[in-house]
Amino acid sequence: MFFQIESSCPRTGARTGLLNTPHGSIRTPVFMPLATQGSVKALDPGDLKAIGAAMLLGNAYHLYLRPGMEVIRTFGGLHRFMGWEGPLLTDSGGFQVFSLGHMRRVSDEGVLFRSHIDGSEHFLTPELSIEIQETLGADIIMAFDECAPFEADPPAIREAMERTHRWAERSLRRHTRNDQALFGIVQGGTSAELRTESAEILKAMDFPGYAIGGLSVGEPKGLMYAISKHTAAMLPPDKPRYLMGVGSPEDLVECISHGIDMFDCALPTRTARNGGLLTPKGRINIRNARFKNEEGPVDPDCDCYTCRTFSAAYVHHLFRCEELLAYRLTTIHNLRFVIRLMDRIRAAITDGTFPEFKEHFMATYRPTDEEVRSTQKRKWREGREDRESEEDEWRA
Amino acid sequence: MFFQIESSCPRTGARTGLLNTPHGSIRTPVFMPLATQGSVKALDPGDLKAIGAAMLLGNAYHLYLRPGMEVIRTFGGLHRFMGWEGPLLTDSGGFQVFSLGHMRRVSDEGVLFRSHIDGSEHFLTPELSIEIQETLGADIIMAFDECAPFEADPPAIREAMERTHRWAERSLRRHTRNDQALFGIVQGGTSAELRTESAEILKAMDFPGYAIGGLSVGEPKGLMYAISKHTAAMLPPDKPRYLMGVGSPEDLVECISHGIDMFDCALPTRTARNGGLLTPKGRINIRNARFKNEEGPVDPDCDCYTCRTFSAAYVHHLFRCEELLAYRLTTIHNLRFVIRLMDRIRAAITDGTFPEFKEHFMATYRPTDEEVRSTQKRKWREGREDRESEEDEWRA
Numbered sequence: 001m002f003f004q005i006e007s008s009c010p011r012t013g014a015r016t017g018l019l020n021t022p023h024g025s026i027r028t029p030v031f032m033p034l035a036t037q038g039s040v041k042a043l044d045p046g047d048l049k050a051i052g053a054a055m056l057l058g059n060a061y062h063l064y065l066r067p068g069m070e071v072i073r074t075f076g077g078l079h080r081f082m083g084w085e086g087p088l089l090t091d092s093g094g095f096q097v098f099s100l101g102h103m104r105r106v107s108d109e110g111v112l113f114r115s116h117i118d119g120s121e122h123f124l125t126p127e128l129s130i131e132i133q134e135t136l137g138a139d140i141i142m143a144f145d146e147c148a149p150f151e152a153d154p155p156a157i158r159e160a161m162e163r164t165h166r167w168a169e170r171s172l173r174r175h176t177r178n179d180q181a182l183f184g185i186v187q188g189g190t191s192a193e194l195r196t197e198s199a200e201i202l203k204a205m206d207f208p209g210y211a212i213g214g215l216s217v218g219e220p221k222g223l224m225y226a227i228s229k230h231t232a233a234m235l236p237p238d239k240p241r242y243l244m245g246v247g248s249p250e251d252l253v254e255c256i257s258h259g260i261d262m263f264d265c266a267l268p269t270r271t272a273r274n275g276g277l278l279t280p281k282g283r284i285n286i287r288n289a290r291f292k293n294e295e296g297p298v299d300p301d302c303d304c305y306t307c308r309t310f311s312a313a314y315v316h317h318l319f320r321c322e323e324l325l326a327y328r329l330t331t332i333h334n335l336r337f338v339i340r341l342m343d344r345i346r347a348a349i350t351d352g353t354f355p356e357f358k359e360h361f362m363a364t365y366r367p368t369d370e371e372v373r374s375t376q377k378r379k380w381r382e383g384r385e386d387r388e389s390e391e392d393e394w395r396a
Numbered sequence: 397m398f399f400q401i402e403s404s405c406p407r408t409g410a411r412t413g414l415l416n417t418p419h420g421s422i423r424t425p426v427f428m429p430l431a432t433q434g435s436v437k438a439l440d441p442g443d444l445k446a447i448g449a450a451m452l453l454g455n456a457y458h459l460y461l462r463p464g465m466e467v468i469r470t471f472g473g474l475h476r477f478m479g480w481e482g483p484l485l486t487d488s489g490g491f492q493v494f495s496l497g498h499m500r501r502v503s504d505e506g507v508l509f510r511s512h513i514d515g516s517e518h519f520l521t522p523e524l525s526i527e528i529q530e531t532l533g534a535d536i537i538m539a540f541d542e543c544a545p546f547e548a549d550p551p552a553i554r555e556a557m558e559r560t561h562r563w564a565e566r567s568l569r570r571h572t573r574n575d576q577a578l579f580g581i582v583q584g585g586t587s588a589e590l591r592t593e594s595a596e597i598l599k600a601m602d603f604p605g606y607a608i609g610g611l612s613v614g615e616p617k618g619l620m621y622a623i624s625k626h627t628a629a630m631l632p633p634d635k636p637r638y639l640m641g642v643g644s645p646e647d648l649v650e651c652i653s654h655g656i657d658m659f660d661c662a663l664p665t666r667t668a669r670n671g672g673l674l675t676p677k678g679r680i681n682i683r684n685a686r687f688k689n690e691e692g693p694v695d696p697d698c699d700c701y702t703c704r705t706f707s708a709a710y711v712h713h714l715f716r717c718e719e720l721l722a723y724r725l726t727t728i729h730n731l732r733f734v735i736r737l738m739d740r741i742r743a744a745i746t747d748g749t750f751p752e753f754k755e756h757f758m759a760t761y762r763p764t765d766e767e768v769r770s771t772q773k774r775k776w777r778e779g780r781e782d783r784e785s786e787e788d789e790w791r792a
Contacts, residue, residue, distance in 0.1 A: 037713075037717045037719060038710075038713065039714055039717075039719045039721045041719065041720055041721075042720040042721060042724075043721065044705075044721055044724070044725075045705075066713065066716055066717055067688065067709065067712075067713045067716070070689065071688060071689050071709055071713070074689050074691060074709070075691065075707070075709070081707070081709070081710055081713075082710065083705055083706055083710070292463065292467060293466065293467050293470050295470060295471065309440075309441075309479055310479055311471070311477070313463065313467055313470070313471070313477070314434075314477055314478065314479070316463075317433075317434065317462065317463045317467070317477075318435055320462060320463075321433045321435075321462055323433060323435045323437060324437055324438040324720065324723055324724070325435045325437075325438060325439065325440055327720055328438075328440070328720070328724070329440075
């Protein structure tokens with residue numbers, strides 16, 4: 001059995017479950033750190049085990065360009081290449097072709113684009129995306145989709161959605177490995193009507209799991225929540241639901257209450273590399289002078305390696321000096337924060353106290369609203385989480 | 397007893413010894429990784445323990461500017477601030493003031509300079525350097541010295557040397573902590589006569605250990621060896637001898653045969669961050685396309701974490717993608733290579749087979765001569781190992 005629901009919140013849509021994959025079982029809701037290019041930025045597999053990461057997310061677009069499928073085949077897949085024995089999910093590359101590729105020409109057949117790395121020309125189709133993902137060998141793979149920008153007009157959003165449905169069918173047809181679960185991706189922008197239509201059409205194709213794509217690309221947070229809630233409710237209750245690209249702490253708590261089971265997001269890791277550290281009260285910036293002489297850890301309640309071992313003053317110093325260790329220590333902290341938050345959420349759902357947990361969390365955690373919104377607004381144009389794979393983003 | 401010689405090579409000047417410090421005993425000859433700003437670039441204390449690092453080197457100039465002595469005092473010294481419980485040595489800042497500081501005005505009193513970080517003005521004297529180093533609390537500290545550039549004319553080299561002697565006396569007078577060993581630094585450029593004079597004068601001051609400064613600043617390798625050998629022979633045989641800023645594998649083997657006991661050098665760590673990896677046959681560049689599909693480790697004979705865990709192809713990929721993990725994995729490898737080399741050298745000296753070891757090593761290890769020389773030539777102007785603390789050097 002691929003997915004089993006273990007408990008449900010009687011007062012919200014939240015539920016806990018078990019996702020069974022060839023590389024192990026994962027408790028849901030789950031947050032998946034990004035290993036876009038086969039490495040969670042600044043961490044090694046030992047760090048990831050230590051912080052309790054259950055499942056990582058690789059990317060077909062990036063890994064197809066570098067190191068390329070010949071290398072991945074030599075290693076029999078991404079797991080052995082990157083030294084990660086746990087479950088993996090790969091994204092189809094659809095989002096990245098549109099956000100990172102240059103000189104795109106989109107047709108029903110596929111997308112002609114130039115690599116963001118060397119300008120080389122490639123033609124990505126649903127069939128090729130699935131072939132790449134079969135070579136990568138992740139436990140869960142994604143249908144090839146077209147994600148319309150937030151600014152797109154209604155006809156363009158419909159066109160991208162309908163193409164996504166045709167590509168979903170082709171992805172399904174091409175998929176042969178029965179040790180991989182292929183998920184469909186719901187599109188439809190911020191229109192509840194289109195989301196309903198998209199969910200219905202994809203449900204009929206009977207995927208083992210469903211993702212909600214095309215959110216967190218610049219729309220206001222309230223609208224993202226509304227569409228996430230609406231779409232989650234349209235999806236089969238017995239199958240896992242994956243909200244793509246979402247994952248600030250407050251978004252996780254909110255969207256779990258809609259019945260979302262899986263998340264990925266660059267926010268905790270990218271923010272960490274910019275000195276933004278997650279704490280129970282909200283995000284702090286470790287570069288701030290108030291940490292210069294702070295003997296205590298970044299967060300006294302945190303059990304991560306960084307907080308157990310180093311003072312906030314030392315982490316502050318490493319950041320001020322741009323020492324490479326800084327990025328590893330803060331990434332460990334932020335991922336541990338998010339993973340522990342997920343642990344607590346699952347415990348609260350199981351105990352039947354999730355609504356109280358959510359209320360308490362929302363009352364004590366101060367989201368960095370303005371920042372998040374303006375960042376998200378820039379996200380689409382700048383290429384969302386994939387920008388982080390480019391040369392200088394980690395310094396930005 | 398601070399230093400005990402344990403065995404001596406009957407056919408060369410090489411010897412093994414034990415250096416006893418308040419934070420533990422170290423076997424010599426020893427290679428000290430640089431923790432210039434309180435962090436060995438890209439590594440954490442656990443990594444350093446795992447690779448067998450015995451003693452680290454901090455820097456008074458850098459730590460005085462950042463985080464500043466107020467912060468270090470809060471932590472009772474550098475050990476607790478950086479989370480390193482083993483022995484530490486700090487350099488006096490003399491070399492850095494001359495290589496990194498701007499708008500220097502040197503007088504007998506001290507050096508007026510502007511910080512390379514923010515342009516703020518500071519006046520560093522032998523007394524202040526010792527005060528800083530007492531606050532840092534390293535087990536071994538260095539006298540404040542003036543290191544003349546390789547290009548300096550003979551009168552300027554003599555002047556810097558004589559000033560170094562006066563500053564050595566003032567450093568001695570100012571030094572109060574008897575749990576720290578203060579080393580004198582021999583100067584005198586590439587003149588054997590000046591080196592003899594400098595060694596004699598400093599010997600009369602009876603330091604517990606002696607460093608050879610002002611080498612590896614652009615002079616040809618053969619000249620560096622000649623002066624190292626000449627100067628080592630002038631120093632008291634019962635006290636530790638430290639050759640500053642030297643540490644390519646072939647330099648270590650050669651200079652140990654002169655009777656040098658201690659080394660520090662940015663080469664293994666900086667080279668690592670540029671993709672240069674040390675192997676028994678010489679340096680390889682992991683960016684090279686021949687590693688693209690290499691399933692085996694970087695060096696099949698290496699026992700480091702990187703070689704035990706990852707393929708050369710994966711390390712190559714991380715470099716090509718500029719993933720942060722790359723710099724940690726290659727730094728671990730290179731430091732482990734150098735530390736194991738020192739282990740083998742000590743064993744060979746103890747066994748009485750050091751000359752054969754040296755011959756075999758020199759016959760199999762291909763030094764990257766041209767590169768080293770041209771790099772060293774640039775070193776002085778660019779600020780030698782300290783450049784690595786500046787913003788972009790690690791990418792260079």
